Amino acid sequence: MSETNWFFRLSRYERRLRTAIETNELRINPPSRRNEVLALIKSGLNDFSVSRSSERARGWGIPVPGDPEQTIYVWYDALGNYLSALGYGEEAETAALRQFWLDAHRREHLVGKGVTRFHAVYWPAILLSAGLPLPTTIHVHGYVTVDGRKIGKSNGNAVDPLPLAADYGADALRYFLLRHIRAHEDGDFTVERLEAAYNGELISQLGNLFNRILSIAAKQKIVVCVRLDETDEGKVSATRLAVKRAMDTASFHEALAAVFDLVSYANKRVVELEPWAIVKALNPAAEAERFELETRLLTSFAALGGLLREIVLLLAPFLPETAETLTRQIDILGGAAPSDVKIVPVFPKLN
The missing domain is CATH 1.10.730.10 (Isoleucyl-tRNA Synthetase; Domain 1)
Structure with a gap:
């Protein structure tokens, strides 16, 4: 695929991002993910496309301001929603934006390991570009798996939590996932393990x-x-x-x-x-x-x-x-x- 798009100049923020992470101004947890992000930055950051042609998008999506022939990538706009949901971009600064981001002592994100690059590299660079404060911490969690495989529709191994909550109680299910799936690693789910925790601990x-x-x-x-x-x-x-x-x-x-x-x-x-x-x-x-x-x-x-x-x-x-x-x-x-x-x-x- 070859076409003309709008790009974000990520390369401009390479040194600033590296400094923020190395000094823990932006803390990435656990350390293994921090090292992974630093290695990515040290290898050199390339500018990346943030739009696609409206023709390829088939008219679906948000048009690039001033260029209706281009549509903004969904994920690029989704990152900005963290702040637009608080009122960023409105004519008058909102109390929510001030309370939960601009003046917040802790600005923390909890993200899955599959989107680490988007949230620990692209998103902070977008914030720097806008002159906004960085997150203080990005916590990266692993996946819940079944038989060692990531849960997914295409894998055919999805687990419906609603019947489990009905049978064992929402708190029991919540307890198992929080205690027996280690926060920063993948963890396997089975009904047998859930029942063992229910009987033996709860x-x-x-x-x-x-x-x-x-x-x-x-x-x-x-x-x-x-x-x-x-x-x-x-x-x-x-x-x-x-x-x-x-x-x-x-x-x-x-x-x-x-x-x-x-x-x-x-x-x-x-x-x-x-x-x-x-x-x-x-x-x-x-x-x-x-x-x-x-x-x-x-x-x-x-x-x-x-x-x-x-x-x-x-x-x-x-x-x-x-x-x-x-x-x-x-x-x-x-x-x-x-x-x-x-x-x-x-x-x-x-x-």
């Missing part, structure tokens, strides 16, 4: 933790001031920090692994505190001993409730529906919900 670890504590609290009508115990503050602080560091690099799998490490810790604390044993010892206890047991019981539930609340807060961005349900159940402990509320497992057993 039911056995997370669901069991909340059910054990809140079922006793509801049955015994326990109301306490939910707070973290000094014993648990160090672990919770370490978990918060681990989640923050993971999210700074969009490593969602690492963030969820840290949260579930806290879930495991909380399950061990339940075994240590043994609230069921305290409840069992209450009825035959003498009055003096009963006071001591009740104090221990309330202290235990206050501490365990504090751990549950922290876990819910950390899970909320990943499992929003589950976090909302668990928050209502935790309210039993604080007296914000009726003590006779029925505790229903958030992840029911599979049929």
Whole structure:
């Protein structure tokens, strides 16, 4: 194919792009993708076509301003939509453009590895040409695969997420994809792996933790001031920090692994505190001993409730529906919900 088109002078921005990436003004994550982009830039950037003839486009697309014989390439216009959607190009500067791009402390993109060149080379060069700020970070993720092959219509291996969400719940599907598909690599999907995560992690670890504590609290009508115990503050602080560091690099799998490490810790604390044993010892206890047991019981539930609340807060961005349900159940402990509320497992057993 040989024809006359309009070109973008990418070669003009070669040095500026290289400097921005090498100094981390524009951070590309993970490092392997950063190295890939730098190698591309160092090999030399060529100007590229941003239009095609209207005849070849068969009249479909946006005409080049001032040249109706040419049509803008869809992908070239699509990149600009990141800002035009915020109001860029309108007569008056919009608040959204100012808030989400021009004045934003973090301007982050999450893109698939197949379009790294477009988003980490072409798009920043277009921004430089327009005199606009660059993204602060571009996170590049891998593909979800089936039997090692990229999911695609042409491959005949597409997986419909709607029946899966109906069978397992949207949060369960979301959990599997975020935790068991590593953020920056390809990851294989199977229903068997999804079910293993559902049963072994969501039911056995997370669901069991909340059910054990809140079922006793509801049955015994326990109301306490939910707070973290000094014993648990160090672990919770370490978990918060681990989640923050993971999210700074969009490593969602690492963030969820840290949260579930806290879930495991909380399950061990339940075994240590043994609230069921305290409840069992209450009825035959003498009055003096009963006071001591009740104090221990309330202290235990206050501490365990504090751990549950922290876990819910950390899970909320990943499992929003589950976090909302668990928050209502935790309210039993604080007296914000009726003590006779029925505790229903958030992840029911599979049929």
